[in-house]
Amino acid sequence: MHTFYFLTLNGLTMAALLFIMASGLTLAFGLMRVVNLAHGAFYLLGGYVGVQVIRDTGSLTLGLLAGGAIALLVGLLMERFLLQRVRGLDLSEALLTIAVGLIIADALLVVYGGQPVSLPLPRELRAPVDLGVMMYPYFRVLIMVFAVLLGIALWLVMTYTRLGAAIRAGVDDRETAMSQGINVPLLFGGVFAVASFLAGVAGVVGTSYMSLTQGLDVRVLMLSLVVIIIGGMGSLKGAAVGALITGMVSSFATGYLPQFALFFLFLPMTLILVFRPQGLFGRAA
Amino acid sequence: MADTMIGVERLEAHYGLGLALQDLTFSVGKECVAIMGRNGVGKTTLARALMGLTPPRASGSVTLLGQQVLGWSPQRIAHLGVGYVPQGRRLFPSLSVDEHLQLNTRKGPTGQRWTTSRVFELFPSLGRRRRAYGDQISGGERSMLAIGRALVTNPGCLILDEPTEGLAPAVVEDVAASLKELSREGVAVLLIEQNVKAAMLAADRAYFMSEGQIVHETADGESMSDEATLGRYLGVSV
Numbered sequence: 001m002h003t004f005y006f007l008t009l010n011g012l013t014m015a016a017l018l019f020i021m022a023s024g025l026t027l028a029f030g031l032m033r034v035v036n037l038a039h040g041a042f043y044l045l046g047g048y049v050g051v052q053v054i055r056d057t058g059s060l061t062l063g064l065l066a067g068g069a070i071a072l073l074v075g076l077l078m079e080r081f082l083l084q085r086v087r088g089l090d091l092s093e094a095l096l097t098i099a100v101g102l103i104i105a106d107a108l109l110v111v112y113g114g115q116p117v118s119l120p121l122p123r124e125l126r127a128p129v130d131l132g133v134m135m136y137p138y139f140r141v142l143i144m145v146f147a148v149l150l151g152i153a154l155w156l157v158m159t160y161t162r163l164g165a166a167i168r169a170g171v172d173d174r175e176t177a178m179s180q181g182i183n184v185p186l187l188f189g190g191v192f193a194v195a196s197f198l199a200g201v202a203g204v205v206g207t208s209y210m211s212l213t214q215g216l217d218v219r220v221l222m223l224s225l226v227v228i229i230i231g232g233m234g235s236l237k238g239a240a241v242g243a244l245i246t247g248m249v250s251s252f253a254t255g256y257l258p259q260f261a262l263f264f265l266f267l268p269m270t271l272i273l274v275f276r277p278q279g280l281f282g283r284a285a
Numbered sequence: 286m287a288d289t290m291i292g293v294e295r296l297e298a299h300y301g302l303g304l305a306l307q308d309l310t311f312s313v314g315k316e317c318v319a320i321m322g323r324n325g326v327g328k329t330t331l332a333r334a335l336m337g338l339t340p341p342r343a344s345g346s347v348t349l350l351g352q353q354v355l356g357w358s359p360q361r362i363a364h365l366g367v368g369y370v371p372q373g374r375r376l377f378p379s380l381s382v383d384e385h386l387q388l389n390t391r392k393g394p395t396g397q398r399w400t401t402s403r404v405f406e407l408f409p410s411l412g413r414r415r416r417a418y419g420d421q422i423s424g425g426e427r428s429m430l431a432i433g434r435a436l437v438t439n440p441g442c443l444i445l446d447e448p449t450e451g452l453a454p455a456v457v458e459d460v461a462a463s464l465k466e467l468s469r470e471g472v473a474v475l476l477i478e479q480n481v482k483a484a485m486l487a488a489d490r491a492y493f494m495s496e497g498q499i500v501h502e503t504a505d506g507e508s509m510s511d512e513a514t515l516g517r518y519l520g521v522s523v
Contacts, residue, residue: 165384169379169380172380175375176371178338179337179338179359179360181363283379
Protein backbone atom coordinates (compact mmCIF):
# COMPACT_ATOMS: atom_id res chain seq x y z
CA MET A 1 0.00 0.00 0.00
CA HIS A 2 2.90 2.29 0.81
CA THR A 3 4.27 1.89 -2.70
CA PHE A 4 0.88 2.76 -4.14
CA TYR A 5 0.70 6.03 -2.19
CA PHE A 6 4.27 6.86 -3.06
CA LEU A 7 3.70 6.28 -6.77
CA THR A 8 0.49 8.32 -6.62
CA LEU A 9 2.25 11.25 -5.00
CA ASN A 10 5.15 11.00 -7.45
CA GLY A 11 2.61 10.90 -10.28
CA LEU A 12 0.98 14.05 -8.92
CA THR A 13 4.36 15.77 -8.66
CA MET A 14 5.14 14.84 -12.25
CA ALA A 15 1.68 16.00 -13.30
CA ALA A 16 2.28 19.33 -11.58
CA LEU A 17 5.58 19.82 -13.40
CA LEU A 18 4.03 18.83 -16.72
CA PHE A 19 1.13 21.23 -16.20
CA ILE A 20 3.53 24.11 -15.52
CA MET A 21 5.33 23.17 -18.75
CA ALA A 22 2.30 22.51 -20.91
CA SER A 23 -0.23 25.18 -19.87
CA GLY A 24 1.47 28.07 -21.65
CA LEU A 25 2.74 25.89 -24.48
CA THR A 26 -0.74 24.68 -25.37
CA LEU A 27 -2.19 28.20 -25.47
CA ALA A 28 0.63 29.43 -27.72
CA PHE A 29 0.17 26.34 -29.89
CA GLY A 30 -3.57 27.01 -30.14
CA LEU A 31 -3.11 30.65 -31.12
CA MET A 32 -0.63 30.36 -33.97
CA ARG A 33 -0.38 26.61 -34.56
CA VAL A 34 3.31 26.93 -33.75
CA VAL A 35 4.64 24.27 -31.43
CA ASN A 36 7.81 25.37 -29.70
CA LEU A 37 10.11 22.34 -29.87
CA ALA A 38 12.72 24.31 -27.90
CA HIS A 39 10.41 24.24 -24.86
CA GLY A 40 12.38 21.36 -23.28
CA ALA A 41 15.62 23.30 -23.77
CA PHE A 42 13.99 26.30 -22.04
CA TYR A 43 13.29 23.97 -19.11
CA LEU A 44 16.93 22.88 -19.01
CA LEU A 45 18.19 26.47 -19.39
CA GLY A 46 15.97 27.74 -16.57
CA GLY A 47 17.06 24.80 -14.41
CA TYR A 48 20.82 25.29 -14.83
CA VAL A 49 20.71 29.08 -14.46
CA GLY A 50 18.31 28.87 -11.50
CA VAL A 51 20.46 26.31 -9.68
CA GLN A 52 23.55 28.43 -10.33
CA VAL A 53 21.87 31.50 -8.85
CA ILE A 54 20.66 29.53 -5.82
CA ARG A 55 24.22 28.27 -5.24
CA ASP A 56 25.65 31.78 -5.62
CA THR A 57 23.09 33.70 -3.59
CA GLY A 58 21.52 31.09 -1.36
CA SER A 59 18.09 32.41 -2.31
CA LEU A 60 15.52 30.03 -3.75
CA THR A 61 13.26 32.92 -4.77
CA LEU A 62 16.05 34.59 -6.75
CA GLY A 63 16.84 31.25 -8.36
CA LEU A 64 13.22 30.76 -9.44
CA LEU A 65 13.04 34.28 -10.86
CA ALA A 66 16.39 33.94 -12.62
CA GLY A 67 15.42 30.59 -14.16
CA GLY A 68 12.13 32.04 -15.40
CA ALA A 69 13.72 35.28 -16.57
CA ILE A 70 16.47 33.69 -18.67
CA ALA A 71 13.94 31.45 -20.44
CA LEU A 72 11.62 34.45 -20.92
CA LEU A 73 14.44 36.48 -22.46
CA VAL A 74 15.51 33.72 -24.85
CA GLY A 75 11.86 33.06 -25.72
CA LEU A 76 11.22 36.73 -26.49
CA LEU A 77 14.32 37.02 -28.67
CA MET A 78 13.48 33.81 -30.50
CA GLU A 79 9.88 34.90 -31.15
CA ARG A 80 10.75 38.44 -32.18
CA PHE A 81 13.83 37.84 -34.31
CA LEU A 82 13.46 34.30 -35.63
CA LEU A 83 9.88 33.00 -35.55
CA GLN A 84 8.32 36.19 -36.92
CA ARG A 85 10.44 35.86 -40.04
CA VAL A 86 9.06 32.46 -40.98
CA ARG A 87 5.48 33.00 -39.81
CA GLY A 88 2.98 30.78 -41.55
CA LEU A 89 5.61 28.36 -42.87
CA ASP A 90 4.85 25.35 -40.66
CA LEU A 91 7.91 23.31 -41.50
CA SER A 92 10.32 26.23 -41.15
CA GLU A 93 8.80 27.17 -37.80
CA ALA A 94 9.15 23.64 -36.44
CA LEU A 95 12.71 23.22 -37.73
CA LEU A 96 13.70 26.61 -36.36
CA THR A 97 12.51 25.77 -32.86
CA ILE A 98 14.32 22.40 -33.01
CA ALA A 99 17.51 24.18 -34.04
CA VAL A 100 17.27 26.71 -31.21
CA GLY A 101 16.58 23.88 -28.76
CA LEU A 102 19.63 21.90 -29.88
CA ILE A 103 21.87 24.96 -29.72
CA ILE A 104 20.71 25.83 -26.19
CA ALA A 105 21.14 22.24 -24.97
CA ASP A 106 24.64 22.02 -26.44
CA ALA A 107 25.63 25.41 -25.05
CA LEU A 108 24.48 24.26 -21.61
CA LEU A 109 26.62 21.14 -21.95
CA VAL A 110 29.65 23.34 -22.69
CA VAL A 111 28.98 25.71 -19.80
CA TYR A 112 27.74 23.33 -17.11
CA GLY A 113 29.29 20.01 -18.15
CA GLY A 114 27.67 16.59 -18.30
CA GLN A 115 27.47 15.80 -14.57
CA PRO A 116 23.91 15.52 -13.23
CA VAL A 117 22.95 18.54 -11.15
CA SER A 118 20.47 18.51 -8.28
CA LEU A 119 18.69 21.34 -6.52
CA PRO A 120 20.46 22.73 -3.45
CA LEU A 121 17.41 23.13 -1.22
CA PRO A 122 17.44 24.49 2.32
CA ARG A 123 16.89 21.72 4.86
CA GLU A 124 13.41 22.89 5.93
CA LEU A 125 12.16 22.52 2.34
CA ARG A 126 13.84 19.16 1.83
CA ALA A 127 12.41 17.61 4.97
CA PRO A 128 9.45 15.29 4.54
CA VAL A 129 6.04 16.28 5.85
CA ASP A 130 3.32 13.97 7.11
CA LEU A 131 0.49 13.78 4.59
CA GLY A 132 -1.55 11.37 6.71
CA VAL A 133 -0.97 8.34 4.49
CA MET A 134 2.79 8.74 4.39
CA MET A 135 5.72 11.13 4.70
CA TYR A 136 6.55 13.05 1.52
CA PRO A 137 9.17 15.72 0.71
CA TYR A 138 7.78 19.16 1.56
CA PHE A 139 9.13 20.81 -1.60
CA ARG A 140 7.25 18.38 -3.84
CA VAL A 141 4.06 19.25 -2.01
CA LEU A 142 4.84 22.91 -2.71
CA ILE A 143 5.26 22.13 -6.42
CA MET A 144 1.78 20.60 -6.47
CA VAL A 145 0.31 23.59 -4.65
CA PHE A 146 2.04 25.95 -7.07
CA ALA A 147 0.67 24.05 -10.09
CA VAL A 148 -2.87 24.17 -8.68
CA LEU A 149 -2.59 27.92 -7.95
CA LEU A 150 -1.17 28.51 -11.42
CA GLY A 151 -4.04 26.55 -12.93
CA ILE A 152 -6.61 28.59 -10.99
CA ALA A 153 -4.92 31.88 -11.94
CA LEU A 154 -4.76 30.99 -15.63
CA TRP A 155 -8.36 29.79 -15.54
CA LEU A 156 -9.54 33.04 -13.96
CA VAL A 157 -7.69 35.10 -16.57
CA MET A 158 -8.99 32.98 -19.43
CA THR A 159 -12.59 32.97 -18.16
CA TYR A 160 -13.18 36.42 -16.74
CA THR A 161 -10.90 38.91 -18.46
CA ARG A 162 -11.05 40.62 -21.83
CA LEU A 163 -7.54 39.31 -22.49
CA GLY A 164 -8.71 35.76 -21.82
CA ALA A 165 -11.69 36.20 -24.13
CA ALA A 166 -9.39 37.51 -26.86
CA ILE A 167 -7.09 34.48 -26.45
CA ARG A 168 -10.06 32.10 -26.61
CA ALA A 169 -11.29 33.82 -29.76
CA GLY A 170 -7.84 33.56 -31.32
CA VAL A 171 -7.57 29.86 -30.46
CA ASP A 172 -11.08 29.21 -31.86
CA ASP A 173 -10.53 30.96 -35.19
CA ARG A 174 -7.39 32.98 -35.72
CA GLU A 175 -8.42 34.49 -39.05
CA THR A 176 -11.82 35.71 -37.87
CA ALA A 177 -10.33 37.03 -34.63
CA MET A 178 -7.93 39.13 -36.69
CA SER A 179 -10.69 40.38 -38.99
CA GLN A 180 -12.57 41.56 -35.87
CA GLY A 181 -9.57 43.61 -34.78
CA ILE A 182 -7.83 41.24 -32.35
CA ASN A 183 -4.06 41.46 -32.71
CA VAL A 184 -3.42 37.72 -32.66
CA PRO A 185 0.32 37.93 -33.45
CA LEU A 186 0.83 40.27 -30.47
CA LEU A 187 -1.24 37.99 -28.19
CA PHE A 188 0.85 35.06 -29.37
CA GLY A 189 4.06 36.93 -28.49
CA GLY A 190 2.75 37.56 -24.98
CA VAL A 191 1.54 34.01 -24.42
CA PHE A 192 4.80 32.66 -25.83
CA ALA A 193 6.75 34.80 -23.36
CA VAL A 194 4.65 33.60 -20.40
CA ALA A 195 5.03 29.99 -21.56
CA SER A 196 8.81 30.42 -21.79
CA PHE A 197 8.93 31.92 -18.29
CA LEU A 198 6.95 28.99 -16.90
CA ALA A 199 9.24 26.49 -18.63
CA GLY A 200 12.23 28.15 -16.96
CA VAL A 201 10.53 28.06 -13.54
CA ALA A 202 9.56 24.41 -14.10
CA GLY A 203 13.22 23.68 -14.80
CA VAL A 204 14.23 25.06 -11.41
CA VAL A 205 11.52 23.39 -9.30
CA GLY A 206 11.66 20.19 -11.35
CA THR A 207 15.32 19.75 -10.48
CA SER A 208 14.21 18.72 -6.99
CA TYR A 209 12.51 15.74 -8.64
CA MET A 210 14.69 14.94 -11.66
CA SER A 211 18.38 15.85 -11.78
CA LEU A 212 19.41 18.16 -14.60
CA THR A 213 21.29 16.16 -17.17
CA GLN A 214 21.99 15.92 -20.83
CA GLY A 215 18.93 14.63 -22.71
CA LEU A 216 16.45 15.73 -20.07
CA ASP A 217 15.30 18.52 -22.39
CA VAL A 218 14.11 16.01 -24.98
CA ARG A 219 12.42 13.84 -22.37
CA VAL A 220 10.55 16.76 -20.83
CA LEU A 221 9.59 18.09 -24.27
CA MET A 222 8.22 14.71 -25.35
CA LEU A 223 6.12 14.40 -22.19
CA SER A 224 4.80 17.97 -22.62
CA LEU A 225 3.80 17.18 -26.19
CA VAL A 226 2.03 14.02 -25.00
CA VAL A 227 0.12 16.17 -22.50
CA ILE A 228 -0.93 18.67 -25.18
CA ILE A 229 -1.96 16.02 -27.68
CA ILE A 230 -4.02 14.13 -25.10
CA GLY A 231 -5.67 17.29 -23.75
CA GLY A 232 -6.16 19.09 -27.05
CA MET A 233 -4.17 22.06 -28.20
CA GLY A 234 -5.27 25.42 -26.90
CA SER A 235 -7.22 23.93 -24.00
CA LEU A 236 -6.19 24.76 -20.44
CA LYS A 237 -8.52 22.09 -19.06
CA GLY A 238 -6.95 19.66 -21.52
CA ALA A 239 -3.47 20.53 -20.27
CA ALA A 240 -4.56 19.80 -16.68
CA VAL A 241 -6.21 16.47 -17.52
CA GLY A 242 -3.42 15.49 -19.92
CA ALA A 243 -0.81 16.28 -17.27
CA LEU A 244 -2.63 14.15 -14.69
CA ILE A 245 -2.91 11.18 -17.06
CA THR A 246 0.68 11.46 -18.25
CA GLY A 247 2.09 12.03 -14.76
CA MET A 248 0.23 9.06 -13.29
CA VAL A 249 1.00 6.71 -16.16
CA SER A 250 4.65 7.75 -16.02
CA SER A 251 4.89 7.12 -12.29
CA PHE A 252 2.98 3.80 -12.13
CA ALA A 253 4.48 2.34 -15.28
CA THR A 254 7.97 3.18 -14.08
CA GLY A 255 7.16 1.75 -10.67
CA TYR A 256 5.49 -1.51 -11.62
CA LEU A 257 6.47 -2.28 -15.23
CA PRO A 258 9.58 -0.23 -16.00
CA GLN A 259 10.32 -2.23 -19.16
CA PHE A 260 6.96 -1.09 -20.59
CA ALA A 261 7.09 2.49 -19.26
CA LEU A 262 7.50 4.13 -22.67
CA PHE A 263 4.85 1.88 -24.20
CA PHE A 264 2.29 2.92 -21.60
CA LEU A 265 3.28 6.58 -21.89
CA PHE A 266 2.82 6.78 -25.63
CA LEU A 267 -0.15 4.42 -25.89
CA PRO A 268 -2.75 6.99 -24.75
CA MET A 269 -1.30 9.57 -27.15
CA THR A 270 -1.40 7.12 -30.04
CA LEU A 271 -5.01 6.17 -29.32
CA ILE A 272 -6.01 9.82 -29.06
CA LEU A 273 -4.27 10.67 -32.34
CA VAL A 274 -6.09 7.86 -34.11
CA PHE A 275 -9.57 8.16 -32.59
CA ARG A 276 -9.83 11.75 -31.41
CA PRO A 277 -7.12 13.80 -33.14
CA GLN A 278 -8.34 17.09 -31.67
CA GLY A 279 -7.59 15.76 -28.16
CA LEU A 280 -9.94 15.25 -25.22
CA PHE A 281 -10.87 18.91 -24.87
CA GLY A 282 -9.70 20.43 -28.16
CA ARG A 283 -11.99 21.53 -30.96
CA ALA A 284 -11.80 19.99 -34.39
CA ALA A 285 -10.01 22.41 -36.70
CA MET B 286 -22.30 60.68 -53.19
CA ALA B 287 -19.72 63.22 -52.07
CA ASP B 288 -17.04 61.19 -50.30
CA THR B 289 -15.84 57.79 -51.32
CA MET B 290 -15.69 55.55 -48.24
CA ILE B 291 -14.92 52.32 -50.07
CA GLY B 292 -12.95 52.78 -53.28
CA VAL B 293 -11.81 49.79 -55.30
CA GLU B 294 -9.80 50.24 -58.49
CA ARG B 295 -8.58 47.59 -60.88
CA LEU B 296 -8.52 45.00 -58.09
CA GLU B 297 -7.26 41.57 -59.08
CA ALA B 298 -6.88 38.58 -56.77
CA HIS B 299 -5.65 35.06 -57.38
CA TYR B 300 -6.18 31.70 -55.77
CA GLY B 301 -3.50 29.32 -56.91
CA LEU B 302 -3.23 29.75 -60.64
CA GLY B 303 -6.77 30.92 -61.26
CA LEU B 304 -7.82 34.53 -61.36
CA ALA B 305 -10.60 34.96 -58.80
CA LEU B 306 -11.17 38.69 -59.24
CA GLN B 307 -10.50 40.57 -62.44
CA ASP B 308 -10.20 44.29 -62.89
CA LEU B 309 -12.82 45.23 -60.31
CA THR B 310 -13.62 48.91 -59.99
CA PHE B 311 -16.41 50.36 -57.89
CA SER B 312 -16.99 52.80 -55.09
CA VAL B 313 -19.33 53.26 -52.15
CA GLY B 314 -20.10 56.52 -50.39
CA LYS B 315 -22.30 57.10 -47.35
CA GLU B 316 -24.92 54.77 -48.73
CA CYS B 317 -25.85 51.12 -48.87
CA VAL B 318 -24.63 49.34 -51.97
CA ALA B 319 -25.37 45.74 -52.82
CA ILE B 320 -23.06 43.40 -54.67
CA MET B 321 -25.06 40.61 -56.20
CA GLY B 322 -24.28 37.51 -58.15
CA ARG B 323 -24.63 33.78 -58.17
CA ASN B 324 -22.60 31.38 -56.06
CA GLY B 325 -18.96 31.21 -57.02
CA VAL B 326 -18.65 34.47 -58.92
CA GLY B 327 -16.09 35.85 -56.44
CA LYS B 328 -18.27 37.81 -54.01
CA THR B 329 -16.69 36.27 -50.92
CA THR B 330 -13.21 36.58 -52.39
CA LEU B 331 -13.94 40.28 -52.85
CA ALA B 332 -15.02 40.70 -49.21
CA ARG B 333 -11.94 38.83 -48.03
CA ALA B 334 -9.64 40.89 -50.24
CA LEU B 335 -11.11 44.11 -48.80
CA MET B 336 -10.46 42.82 -45.25
CA GLY B 337 -6.88 41.77 -46.01
CA LEU B 338 -7.79 38.10 -45.73
CA THR B 339 -6.98 36.96 -49.25
CA PRO B 340 -3.54 35.40 -49.70
CA PRO B 341 -0.99 38.03 -50.70
CA ARG B 342 -1.50 37.87 -54.44
CA ALA B 343 -3.91 40.74 -54.78
CA SER B 344 -3.11 43.81 -56.85
CA GLY B 345 -4.78 47.08 -57.70
CA SER B 346 -6.03 49.61 -55.22
CA VAL B 347 -8.36 49.33 -52.22
CA THR B 348 -9.11 52.55 -50.34
CA LEU B 349 -11.12 52.25 -47.14
CA LEU B 350 -12.05 55.40 -45.19
CA GLY B 351 -9.38 57.33 -47.05
CA GLN B 352 -6.53 54.86 -46.47
CA GLN B 353 -4.87 52.66 -49.05
CA VAL B 354 -5.16 49.31 -47.26
CA LEU B 355 -3.95 46.69 -49.72
CA GLY B 356 -1.28 44.67 -47.91
CA TRP B 357 -2.47 45.70 -44.42
CA SER B 358 -3.14 43.04 -41.80
CA PRO B 359 -6.81 42.29 -41.07
CA GLN B 360 -6.60 43.63 -37.50
CA ARG B 361 -5.18 46.94 -38.75
CA ILE B 362 -8.00 47.27 -41.27
CA ALA B 363 -10.53 46.44 -38.55
CA HIS B 364 -9.13 49.13 -36.26
CA LEU B 365 -9.32 51.67 -39.06
CA GLY B 366 -13.07 51.38 -38.58
CA VAL B 367 -14.13 48.62 -40.93
CA GLY B 368 -16.78 46.25 -39.62
CA TYR B 369 -16.90 42.79 -41.17
CA VAL B 370 -19.59 40.12 -41.11
CA PRO B 371 -17.95 37.07 -42.66
CA GLN B 372 -19.77 34.49 -44.71
CA GLY B 373 -20.97 31.67 -42.48
CA ARG B 374 -20.91 34.00 -39.43
CA ARG B 375 -17.67 32.54 -38.05
CA LEU B 376 -18.66 33.00 -34.40
CA PHE B 377 -16.35 31.83 -31.62
CA PRO B 378 -17.60 28.62 -29.94
CA SER B 379 -15.67 29.44 -26.75
CA LEU B 380 -17.21 32.90 -26.31
CA SER B 381 -20.64 33.77 -24.97
CA VAL B 382 -22.96 36.15 -26.80
CA ASP B 383 -22.04 38.86 -24.29
CA GLU B 384 -18.32 38.24 -24.75
CA HIS B 385 -18.59 38.48 -28.53
CA LEU B 386 -20.04 41.95 -28.15
CA GLN B 387 -17.87 43.16 -25.25
CA LEU B 388 -14.68 42.12 -27.01
CA ASN B 389 -15.57 44.23 -30.05
CA THR B 390 -17.13 47.25 -28.35
CA ARG B 391 -15.02 50.27 -29.13
CA LYS B 392 -15.20 53.90 -30.15
CA GLY B 393 -15.09 53.94 -33.92
CA PRO B 394 -15.21 56.53 -36.68
CA THR B 395 -18.93 56.96 -36.01
CA GLY B 396 -18.51 57.51 -32.27
CA GLN B 397 -20.04 55.29 -29.63
CA ARG B 398 -23.62 55.03 -30.77
CA TRP B 399 -23.63 51.25 -30.93
CA THR B 400 -23.43 49.51 -27.59
CA THR B 401 -24.29 46.03 -26.41
CA SER B 402 -27.69 47.20 -25.18
CA ARG B 403 -28.55 48.87 -28.49
CA VAL B 404 -27.72 45.60 -30.29
CA PHE B 405 -30.10 43.81 -27.94
CA GLU B 406 -32.77 46.41 -28.73
CA LEU B 407 -32.33 45.69 -32.41
CA PHE B 408 -32.29 41.93 -31.88
CA PRO B 409 -34.40 41.20 -28.76
CA SER B 410 -34.11 37.41 -29.12
CA LEU B 411 -30.32 37.73 -28.92
CA GLY B 412 -30.71 39.60 -25.64
CA ARG B 413 -32.37 36.54 -24.15
CA ARG B 414 -29.34 34.35 -24.95
CA ARG B 415 -26.59 36.52 -23.52
CA ARG B 416 -24.85 33.70 -21.67
CA ALA B 417 -25.12 31.14 -24.46
CA TYR B 418 -21.99 30.27 -26.40
CA GLY B 419 -21.39 30.96 -30.06
CA ASP B 420 -22.19 27.38 -31.07
CA GLN B 421 -25.29 27.05 -28.89
CA ILE B 422 -27.56 29.62 -30.54
CA SER B 423 -29.90 29.24 -33.50
CA GLY B 424 -29.00 30.09 -37.08
CA GLY B 425 -30.95 33.34 -36.96
CA GLU B 426 -29.35 34.37 -33.68
CA ARG B 427 -25.94 33.61 -35.15
CA SER B 428 -26.56 36.06 -37.97
CA MET B 429 -27.78 38.66 -35.52
CA LEU B 430 -24.70 38.21 -33.35
CA ALA B 431 -22.34 38.38 -36.33
CA ILE B 432 -23.97 41.67 -37.37
CA GLY B 433 -24.09 42.96 -33.79
CA ARG B 434 -20.43 42.20 -33.27
CA ALA B 435 -19.60 44.36 -36.29
CA LEU B 436 -21.95 47.16 -35.20
CA VAL B 437 -20.44 47.63 -31.71
CA THR B 438 -17.11 48.52 -33.34
CA ASN B 439 -19.00 51.64 -34.50
CA PRO B 440 -17.60 51.21 -37.98
CA GLY B 441 -17.20 53.88 -40.63
CA CYS B 442 -17.85 51.25 -43.24
CA LEU B 443 -19.43 47.87 -42.92
CA ILE B 444 -18.83 44.87 -45.16
CA LEU B 445 -21.42 42.12 -44.87
CA ASP B 446 -21.07 38.80 -46.66
CA GLU B 447 -24.55 37.25 -47.00
CA PRO B 448 -25.75 38.36 -43.56
CA THR B 449 -29.36 37.31 -44.09
CA GLU B 450 -28.60 33.76 -45.20
CA GLY B 451 -30.88 31.45 -43.23
CA LEU B 452 -32.91 34.21 -41.57
CA ALA B 453 -36.70 34.21 -41.32
CA PRO B 454 -38.32 36.71 -43.73
CA ALA B 455 -39.48 39.02 -40.93
CA VAL B 456 -35.95 39.18 -39.53
CA VAL B 457 -34.54 39.80 -43.02
CA GLU B 458 -36.77 42.87 -43.20
CA ASP B 459 -35.54 44.09 -39.81
CA VAL B 460 -31.92 43.60 -40.76
CA ALA B 461 -32.40 45.31 -44.12
CA ALA B 462 -34.14 48.24 -42.46
CA SER B 463 -31.31 48.67 -39.95
CA LEU B 464 -28.69 48.54 -42.69
CA LYS B 465 -30.57 51.26 -44.57
CA GLU B 466 -30.80 53.25 -41.36
CA LEU B 467 -27.06 52.82 -40.77
CA SER B 468 -26.27 54.19 -44.19
CA ARG B 469 -28.50 57.19 -43.45
CA GLU B 470 -26.39 57.76 -40.33
CA GLY B 471 -23.31 58.09 -42.53
CA VAL B 472 -21.94 54.56 -42.57
CA ALA B 473 -20.86 53.08 -45.89
CA VAL B 474 -22.56 49.70 -46.14
CA LEU B 475 -21.37 47.12 -48.66
CA LEU B 476 -23.93 44.35 -48.71
CA ILE B 477 -22.93 41.19 -50.50
CA GLU B 478 -26.15 39.29 -51.04
CA GLN B 479 -27.95 36.60 -52.93
CA ASN B 480 -31.20 37.45 -51.21
CA VAL B 481 -32.83 39.83 -53.71
CA LYS B 482 -35.44 40.98 -51.24
CA ALA B 483 -32.90 41.97 -48.61
CA ALA B 484 -30.81 43.80 -51.18
CA MET B 485 -33.82 45.65 -52.59
CA LEU B 486 -34.99 46.71 -49.15
CA ALA B 487 -31.60 47.86 -47.89
CA ALA B 488 -29.56 49.05 -50.85
CA ASP B 489 -29.64 52.30 -52.76
CA ARG B 490 -28.02 50.72 -55.79
CA ALA B 491 -26.32 47.51 -56.83
CA TYR B 492 -23.46 46.00 -58.76
CA PHE B 493 -23.82 42.60 -60.38
CA MET B 494 -20.86 40.23 -60.50
CA SER B 495 -20.16 37.33 -62.80
CA GLU B 496 -16.97 35.30 -63.08
CA GLY B 497 -14.90 37.63 -60.96
CA GLN B 498 -15.95 40.80 -62.76
CA ILE B 499 -18.55 43.48 -62.33
CA VAL B 500 -20.82 43.04 -65.32
CA HIS B 501 -23.60 45.45 -64.53
CA GLU B 502 -24.32 48.49 -62.40
CA THR B 503 -27.82 49.73 -61.75
CA ALA B 504 -28.15 53.07 -63.50
CA ASP B 505 -29.78 56.09 -61.89
CA GLY B 506 -33.43 55.34 -61.46
CA GLU B 507 -33.08 51.77 -62.63
CA SER B 508 -34.83 49.46 -60.25
CA MET B 509 -32.88 46.62 -58.71
CA SER B 510 -35.94 44.52 -59.12
CA ASP B 511 -35.88 44.95 -62.88
CA GLU B 512 -36.88 41.51 -64.01
CA ALA B 513 -34.64 41.34 -67.02
CA THR B 514 -31.58 42.30 -64.98
CA LEU B 515 -32.27 39.82 -62.23
CA GLY B 516 -33.00 37.09 -64.68
CA ARG B 517 -29.81 37.74 -66.62
CA TYR B 518 -27.38 38.01 -63.70
CA LEU B 519 -28.93 36.00 -60.92
CA GLY B 520 -31.11 33.54 -62.75
CA VAL B 521 -34.08 34.38 -60.55
CA SER B 522 -37.50 35.78 -61.21
CA VAL B 523 -39.28 38.03 -58.76
